[in-house]
Amino acid sequence: MHNDWIALFVILPLAGGIITTALCGNVVLQRIAGLLVLGATGLTAVLLGSQLSPEVPVLVSFMGGWQPPYGIAIALDGVSATLIGIANIVAIAAYFHSFSTLSPAMERRWFHPLFHLLILGVNFSFITGDLFNLFVAFEIMLMASYALIVLGGGRAQMSQAYKYVVLNLVGSTVFVLTAGLLYGIVGTLNYADLARIVSDAKSTGAALPTGFQTLSVMMLFVFALKGAVFPLWFWLPDTYHTMPSSISALFAALLSKVGVYAVLRLFPSVFASPGAEGLTFVNQILPIAAGLTMLIAIGCALSAMNVRRILAMVLIAHVGYLIFGITLMRPMAFAATLHYMGQEMIVMAGLMLCCGVIEKRAGSMRLDELGGLAKSMPGVATMFFVLMIGLIGVPPLAGFYGKALLLREGIGAGSWGLVSATVFTAVLTLVVMLRIWVRAFWGESNSPGFAVPEGAEAGPSLRYGFAMVGISITAVASVGYGFAAEPTLAWATYATRELDNPQEYMFAVLGDRAPAAQPTAAIHKGMTTHEMKTIAMEGDQ
Amino acid sequence: MTVLLSICVAVIFAVSVYLFTSRDLKSVAMGVFLFSHAAHLGIIAMSGQPLLTVSGETIRKAAPILGTSEAGLHVDPLPQALILTSIVISFAVTGFLLALLVAQHRRVQSMDVADLRDEDRPELPASIETVEMA
Numbered sequence: 001m002h003n004d005w006i007a008l009f010v011i012l013p014l015a016g017g018i019i020t021t022a023l024c025g026n027v028v029l030q031r032i033a034g035l036l037v038l039g040a041t042g043l044t045a046v047l048l049g050s051q052l053s054p055e056v057p058v059l060v061s062f063m064g065g066w067q068p069p070y071g072i073a074i075a076l077d078g079v080s081a082t083l084i085g086i087a088n089i090v091a092i093a094a095y096f097h098s099f100s101t102l103s104p105a106m107e108r109r110w111f112h113p114l115f116h117l118l119i120l121g122v123n124f125s126f127i128t129g130d131l132f133n134l135f136v137a138f139e140i141m142l143m144a145s146y147a148l149i150v151l152g153g154g155r156a157q158m159s160q161a162y163k164y165v166v167l168n169l170v171g172s173t174v175f176v177l178t179a180g181l182l183y184g185i186v187g188t189l190n191y192a193d194l195a196r197i198v199s200d201a202k203s204t205g206a207a208l209p210t211g212f213q214t215l216s217v218m219m220l221f222v223f224a225l226k227g228a229v230f231p232l233w234f235w236l237p238d239t240y241h242t243m244p245s246s247i248s249a250l251f252a253a254l255l256s257k258v259g260v261y262a263v264l265r266l267f268p269s270v271f272a273s274p275g276a277e278g279l280t281f282v283n284q285i286l287p288i289a290a291g292l293t294m295l296i297a298i299g300c301a302l303s304a305m306n307v308r309r310i311l312a313m314v315l316i317a318h319v320g321y322l323i324f325g326i327t328l329m330r331p332m333a334f335a336a337t338l339h340y341m342g343q344e345m346i347v348m349a350g351l352m353l354c355c356g357v358i359e360k361r362a363g364s365m366r367l368d369e370l371g372g373l374a375k376s377m378p379g380v381a382t383m384f385f386v387l388m389i390g391l392i393g394v395p396p397l398a399g400f401y402g403k404a405l406l407l408r409e410g411i412g413a414g415s416w417g418l419v420s421a422t423v424f425t426a427v428l429t430l431v432v433m434l435r436i437w438v439r440a441f442w443g444e445s446n447s448p449g450f451a452v453p454e455g456a457e458a459g460p461s462l463r464y465g466f467a468m469v470g471i472s473i474t475a476v477a478s479v480g481y482g483f484a485a486e487p488t489l490a491w492a493t494y495a496t497r498e499l500d501n502p503q504e505y506m507f508a509v510l511g512d513r514a515p516a517a518q519p520t521a522a523i524h525k526g527m528t529t530h531e532m533k534t535i536a537m538e539g540d541q
Numbered sequence: 542m543t544v545l546l547s548i549c550v551a552v553i554f555a556v557s558v559y560l561f562t563s564r565d566l567k568s569v570a571m572g573v574f575l576f577s578h579a580a581h582l583g584i585i586a587m588s589g590q591p592l593l594t595v596s597g598e599t600i601r602k603a604a605p606i607l608g609t610s611e612a613g614l615h616v617d618p619l620p621q622a623l624i625l626t627s628i629v630i631s632f633a634v635t636g637f638l639l640a641l642l643v644a645q646h647r648r649v650q651s652m653d654v655a656d657l658r659d660e661d662r663p664e665l666p667a668s669i670e671t672v673e674m675a
Binding site for chain 2: 132135136150153155158159161166174176179180181183184185
């Protein structure tokens with residue numbers, strides 16, 4: 001259905017960026033304006049997302065009124081709406097957190113405008129329906145991230161930023177080259193039109209144009225670089241721990257997931273469409289990449305000493321899960337992927353935010369210098385624990401359902417290698433997180449930040465009111481996401497039901513030019529509570 | 542024509558990849574710029590011949606203005622629009638990269654890739670948070 005209001009997801013953050021630039025110098029007004037804009041984006045996500053129904057599965061807007069495939073379309077479907085909503089929760093949490101942890105000098109400079117421009121790029125990537133536009137959205141997002149990475153200008157940041165910028169530039173250039181070549185081969189860059197071409201080729205049994213598979217692999221390179229998939233993840237752990245924690249939380253939650261979203265959106269329907277002639281190679285390397293991402297990243301997490309580095313490695317290992325879910329090419333596996341991606345965004349951001357407070361207070365983030373945090377920082381320790389068990393996937397919390405469903409679908413598809421890699425990674429995630437818990441939160445407090453100076457009665461006292469608000473938002477969202485697993489899983493199932501064959505999406509975007517099949521109005525019900533319990537008993541976490 | 546362009550693209554890509562392998566950050570930056578030029582040239586090469594052979598006669602394709610040329614006889618405008626957008630973006634990013642290079646040289650006092658590793662240099666603070674504590 002036509003609805004131009006979905007452009008608000010781009011307009012609102014842009015307005016936020018402009019307003020906060022104009023208010024530069026007045027931090028209080030910037031904060032209020034920023035929160036209002038984020039709140040308005042969240043409200044728009046709820047209002048527009050609730051309009052999606054079996055009768056109106058996709059909301060579309062054509063830029064400038066030009067019809068696709070020639071004009072640019074932006075489209076909001078269940079997947080986009082979910083991810084925009086969750087990204088917004090994370091952004092609000094990180095924004096609150098930044099008020100009390102970011103140094104005033106950094107905040108006075110350009111933190112606020114850059115923050116909103118980053119959100120602009122992320123939202124734009126989620127709603128765009130055109131490959132070249134996705135490139136533009138990535139560039140907006142990356143440009144803001146380049147500037148955020150060097151904000152403050154510490155030596156460690158400066159030395160890592162160059163690597164990050166150069167790698168992403170190479171990725172972007174390969175992206176634009178691939179987009180140009182794809183246009184030369186098939187003559188369109190519209191998602192729906194690409195999906196139509198692939199599904200036409202499948203239904204008639206015709207081969208795809210020569211070179212399509214090469215372009216698929218190039219596309220995989222681009223998205224794997226953004227999403228930190230093996231072997232292209234090496235830049236991520238080096239950069240994330242150099243940034244202020246509110247920014248690295250935002251990066252952890254949003255930037256890598258945008259890459260995974262692009263794979264989820266484009267690979268099942270276009271670039272690795274199962275059953276299409278001549279796309280088998282991509283389908284072969286995706287599972288290998290997923291398995292190696294999980295195993296190697298979790299091994300690195302075991303050996304690292306810096307908590308933020310460990311979390312970055314765990315984040316990468318869990319990107320492997322998401323890619324695993326996509327490679328199965330089954331509707332329920334897509335649902336599990338989306339559900340898990342949502343919870344991963346919230347939990348990872350929350351853990352990174354906790355690290356920010358701990359690092360500020362304890363003065364170190366190394367496991368051998370931390371200790372006794374459970375006694376000295378009980379509030380943060382509680383939140384960290386809640387988020388940690390969410391990440392590990394203890395049954396009442398959200399991490400469990402996505403993982404259980406993923407394993408069930410994996411067993412159903414018979415990919416035993418990846419299923420065992422997933423279980424192994426899940427167990428090692430438990431070990432890694434317990435290692436952090438035992439060494440940093442238990443034991444005696446010997447952190448440099450708690451050392452009482454000579455002649456003083458206590459160490460420096462610092463206030464983290466806003467930071468705790470931010471962390472609480474993620475903790476509450478993560479717990480709520482888990483306890484509301486029945487509606488959230490039902491929604492994820494509904495949103496992803498036809499990612500591999502997007503009939504309704506094509507019909508909404510292309511109208512009469514879509515393949516003959518009409519959109520089905522079938523209502524996909526989620527699992528019942530009973531089924532949920534059955535999985536809970538079968539799963540062995 | 543397309544073959545000539547493809548050879549140019551291949552050579553520029555090769556040069557830029559050679560520059561990527563350098564230890565000097567300035568050369569890496571140059572490699573990045575050349576890389577994006579090669580990509581743009583590749584898209585132009587992909588967008589088809591500007592000449593068209595109609596019944597033995599070679600003609601120049603017309604400008605893609607609605608109403609002035611027949612369908613199929615004009616140049617495809619979209620790849621050029623793509624490249625224009627991409628050039629503007631890579632121009633901006635190039636500027637940023639050069640500024641970063643200067644700022645980074647002031648901070649790290651080195652233009653060598655090997656000095657970008659922070660594990661070997663414990664005298665560098667691990668992150669910005671601890672910088673402020675100190």
